Amino acid sequence: MPASAATTWLDERREQAVAAYEREEVPTWRRSGFWTTSLRKLDLDALEPRRYEPLDQLPPVVADALGEDDLGALVVQRGASTVHAYVDPDLARQGVIVTSLELAVEEYPELVREWYMRRLSHEEGKFPAATAAFWTGGVFIHVPRGLKLDKPIQSVYLIDEPGTAQYAHTLAVVGETSECSIREYCLGAPIEGQALHAGAFELYAQAGANVQLAHFHDWGPGQIHDISTKRVEIGRDAHVGWVPVHLGGRLIKQTLDIITAEQGSDMRHTGLYFTERDEHLDLFTSDKHERGHTTGDTVWKGALTGNSRASYEGLIHIVKDAQETHTYLQTHQMLLSQDAKGDAIPSLIVQTDNVSASHGGTVGELDEEQIFYMTSRGLPRSEAVRILVEGYFEEVVQRLNDEGLQGLVRRRIAEKLLAAQDQVNRFIGERVGARRMPEAAEKEGAAA
Amino acid sequence: MTLEIQNLHVRIEEREILHGVNLKVDKDQTHALMGPNGSGKSTLANTIMGNPNYEVTEGKILFNGEDLTEADPDERARAGLFLAFQYPATIPGVSVANFLRLAVNARREEPIKVKEFGKVLRENMDLLRIDKAFSSRYLNEGFSGGEKKRAEILQLAMLKPEVAVLDETDSGLDVDALRIVSDGVNALRGPTMGVLIITHYTRILNYVSPDFVHIMLDGRIVREGTAELADELEEKGYDFIRAEVEASNAG
Ligand SMILES: Nc1ncnc2c1ncn2[C@@H]1O[C@H](COP(=O)(O)OP(=O)(O)OP(=O)(O)O)[C@@H](O)[C@H]1O
Numbered sequence: 045m046p047a048s049a050a051t052t053w054l055d056e057r058r059e060q061a062v063a064a065y066e067r068e069e070v071p072t073w074r075r076s077g078f079w080t081t082s083l084r085k086l087d088l089d090a091l092e093p094r095r096y097e098p099l100d101q102l103p104p105v106v107a108d109a110l111g112e113d114d115l116g117a118l119v120v121q122r123g124a125s126t127v128h129a130y131v132d133p134d135l136a137r138q139g140v141i142v143t144s145l146e147l148a149v150e151e152y153p154e155l156v157r158e159w160y161m162r163r164l165s166h167e168e169g170k171f172p173a174a175t176a177a178f179w180t181g182g183v184f185i186h187v188p189r190g191l192k193l194d195k196p197i198q199s200v201y202l203i204d205e206p207g208t209a210q211y212a213h214t215l216a217v218v219g220e221t222s223e224c225s226i227r228e229y230c231l232g233a234p235i236e237g238q239a240l241h242a243g244a245f246e247l248y249a250q251a252g253a254n255v256q257l258a259h260f261h262d263w264g265p266g267q268i269h270d271i272s273t274k275r276v277e278i279g280r281d282a283h284v285g286w287v288p289v290h291l292g293g294r295l296i297k298q299t300l301d302i303i304t305a306e307q308g309s310d311m312r313h314t315g316l317y318f319t320e321r322d323e324h325l326d327l328f329t330s331d332k333h334e335r336g337h338t339t340g341d342t343v344w345k346g347a348l349t350g351n352s353r354a355s356y357e358g359l360i361h362i363v364k365d366a367q368e369t370h371t372y373l374q375t376h377q378m379l380l381s382q383d384a385k386g387d388a389i390p391s392l393i394v395q396t397d398n399v400s401a402s403h404g405g406t407v408g409e410l411d412e413e414q415i416f417y418m419t420s421r422g423l424p425r426s427e428a429v430r431i432l433v434e435g436y437f438e439e440v441v442q443r444l445n446d447e448g449l450q451g452l453v454r455r456r457i458a459e460k461l462l463a464a465q466d467q468v469n470r471f472i473g474e475r476v477g478a479r480r481m482p483e484a485a486e487k488e489g490a491a492a
Numbered sequence: 493m494t495l496e497i498q499n500l501h502v503r504i505e506e507r508e509i510l511h512g513v514n515l516k517v518d519k520d521q522t523h524a525l526m527g528p529n530g531s532g533k534s535t536l537a538n539t540i541m542g543n544p545n546y547e548v549t550e551g552k553i554l555f556n557g558e559d560l561t562e563a564d565p566d567e568r569a570r571a572g573l574f575l576a577f578q579y580p581a582t583i584p585g586v587s588v589a590n591f592l593r594l595a596v597n598a599r600r601e602e603p604i605k606v607k608e609f610g611k612v613l614r615e616n617m618d619l620l621r622i623d624k625a626f627s628s629r630y631l632n633e634g635f636s637g638g639e640k641k642r643a644e645i646l647q648l649a650m651l652k653p654e655v656a657v658l659d660e661t662d663s664g665l666d667v668d669a670l671r672i673v674s675d676g677v678n679a680l681r682g683p684t685m686g687v688l689i690i691t692h693y694t695r696i697l698n699y700v701s702p703d704f705v706h707i708m709l710d711g712r713i714v715r716e717g718t719a720e721l722a723d724e725l726e727e728k729g730y731d732f733i734r735a736e737v738e739a740s741n742a743g
Pocket residue numbers: 504505509527528529530531532533534535536545578
């Protein structure tokens with residue numbers, strides 16, 4: 045098929061998206077209670093896509109995050125441009141495709157067209173429309189049927205200049221019975237100024253596939269805003285284990301949907317976030333069961349420091365006739381500072397019977413009895429707190445099942461805890477101090 | 493090396509629980525503290541260790557002559573005090589081995605070599621007949637009552653304190669486990685480790701025989717004696733002791 049024909053369908057799709065983009069208003073998201081996510085402070089007009097030349101060497105932020113990890117393929121997008129792409133020759137020989145979505149549209153038009161935005165729509169609001177209209181670079185991953193890959197496939201989106209608008213689109217398709225691991229990192233350099241990542245991610249795990257999927261977000265201390273939609277569809281008897289990790293960003297608004305679409309499809313969704321300073325994180329996840337005989341298991345854990353805000357809402361949705369579905373959702377949130385605020389809301393829509401679905405949530409602080417237990421063994425209070433928080437996240441970290449990424453996540457959590465150490469100690473110290481107060485008052489009174 | 497408690501008054505949530513407790517434990521002695529439910533035994537144990545929920549309103553806790561009444565729990569631990577908890581906390585995500593390594597290192601200048609730590613841990617686990625797989629489980633998470641108690645004694649063995657308080661370590665143990673734990677305590681106590689055993693039963697005292705026995709009623713130590721006192725108590729019960737105390741107070 046000639047290239048011009050290949051792009052026609054995409055041009056049409058982009059035009060529709062542009063129309064939607066122009067029609068839609070910049071939204072403000074509200075949730076019950078105190079929660080509002082607003083983009084009032086983001087100067088959208090000052091942002092623009094930035095183009096870069098290909099790089100021989102990975103930018104330091106990327107090199108640092110990837111470390112020595114042995115990768116099967118790697119695509120790096122900086123700003124609006126794909127700056128690095130590599131596929132292990134072995135994988136290429138087996139027919140695995142990992143390239144920019146831009147190139148894939150030219151080289152594999154039929155394949156891309158078959159899957160492109162099957163489960164995403166430009167009609168989902170201003171930002172999904174913008175992404176569908178303006179994406180550049182992008183990532184396309186296709187693993188043919190019957191393969192078992194032992195090295196992860198990696199994509200990276202990097203923002204390292206203020207003023208950047210990055211419209212990102214990743215399309216991943218894993219063929220029948222194939223097994224692989226896909227990692228996507230969203231990384232920011234410590235920029236001074238605003239930037240935007242408007243992202244779309246879609247993964248289709250076909251019948252019998254087994255996919256381990258990780259999203260690692262660390263936009264750094266700059267003013268990077270991330271408004272993204274990620275959607276995962278799981279086919280018949282297929283399994284996806286998805287671990288999204290959020291470790292930084294000025295404002296993040298993400299919708300993460302996982303759809304068990306056929307009988308026997310099974311998912312495990314385990315997420316983690318740690319917010320600090322004035323960060324604002326707004327997550328909505330849904331576990332949607334479109335067919336009966338599907339299973340799900342969702343656990344999200346978060347911790348908040350500084351005067352950050354974090355809201356997590358997790359929905360279980362079991363549609364009509366999806367009988368014999370078994371799923372549950374747990375969400376926990378730990379406040380580590382007086383000025384941080386958050387909520388964790390599990391919810392349930394069940395439109396059929398003969399299912400088991402349960403959910404639960406906790407919002408709490410560190411447990412004084414645990415801290416006492418650890419300090420009674422000689423650990424200083426600040427170290428006890430650090431170990432407790434790390435232990436709290438460990439359940440999620442374990443599920444990453446990927447040594448390189450586990451190391452990265454543990455390291456970043458430890459760094460954040462160290463940075464927040466004084467304020468955390470003050471917070472938990474104050475709570476103990478409050479109980480000791482009457483004693484001090486009385487002693488003074490007695491002395492007087 | 494001595495733990496000395498002088499005229500200790502302790503309050504919790506505005507209520508005084510201990511009303512002037514005096515007790516002295518030398519590092520070559522084994523003491524038993526007995527008393528009915530709610531008499532204040534765990535309150536004493538927690539206060540010795542510095543639990544911030546318990547408020548000392550009067551009196552002192554001295555350790556080797558140093559006043560630790562206001563010290564943080566970790567300072568007390570590093571000074572050589574240890575508490576085996578009646579109800580140990582669960583620490584999710586932190587394995588037994590990992591926790592022990594951190595605790596051991598907390599009282600050393602140089603961190604212990606991985607190999608050496610592994611060796612010492614293995615030895616102590618053998619001593620207490622604890623299964624190898626145990627060390628990689630998260631501390632106290634999903635542990636049975638008996639496993640928790642053994643994990644406490646494993647920590648005792650690893651940390652080698654000078655004075656250890658065992659708060660009802662014997663309860664919830666089956667006969668075999670009681671035997672193993674008692675043997676463990678016997679191997680550890682002696683000239684360099686004093687022990688205060690809090691218990692309801694003479695069972696453990698038959699294995700680990702105490703030099704002194706103290707009886708606590710309503711936040712006061714009301715009788716003290718040698719090992720025979722425990723037998724007398726078992727025979728006569730607390731009501732008898734209570735009546736005796738009341739009679740002597742009246743007289
Ligand atoms: N954390 C607490 N909050 C409120 N009250 C407490 C607390 N700890 C102890 N108390 C109260 O103090 C009193 C003494 O309790 P303590 O646990 O010291 O008794 P004990 O002698 O150890 O009893 P047991 O033999 O049942 O273990 C009880 O009335 C108890 O309810």
